[in-house]
Amino acid sequence: DAKTTQPTSMDCAEGRAANLPCNHSTISGNEYVYWYRQIHSQGPQYIIHGLKNNETNEMASLIITEDRKSSTLILPHATLRDTAVYYCIVRVGNQGGKLIFGQGTELSVKP
């Protein structure tokens, strides 16, 4: 089973920041938090990942709480093209290339 809990759906106004929450209360010390998104019928696209510290790249920022039990993915200026299903995944350390996907959050960016 997935080790994360995400809201089923969210709306965001175009140009505003989209903040997508994720709970992972059972995360272990060596497990990474990964975020992917999937636009309809395409392969999942990697967004960002982190272990303990907050991370930022050209796509998004990842804020991980100090106790690591939850995180937030931030898309700073959402566009219509950011409409997708966003998956938060806890990558188990000894599971190699295996990812366990939950249902994700369906983000709708509206004009």
Added chain:
Amino acid sequence: KAGVTQTPRYLIKTRGQQVTLSCSPISGHRSVSWYQQTPGQGLQFLFEYFSETQRNKGNFPGRFSGRQFSNSRSEMNVSTLELGDSALYLCASSLVGEGGNTIYFGEGSWLTVV
């Protein structure tokens, strides 16, 4: 740098037939994983190969199999196809499959079983 490449992109098969899907990982990546995505079950892990050996396996019947070649390219095979095997099959690769190595996905192969 080329991404993960999957072939074919679309195919239609008849019940009872078998199918082989191919995946070329990102250059230098040695871990290749396969996933099945259906509307009802979502994205599910099939198996992972690393250095030509299956390292992880999901909860799928033995009709689903795979292999990896010395150049890290991988194939998966589904025998005795059933209607429920209609799905998007995704291949993903990473350097060595450890926690900090990002996993990248291909665009998938759409299989329709009729």
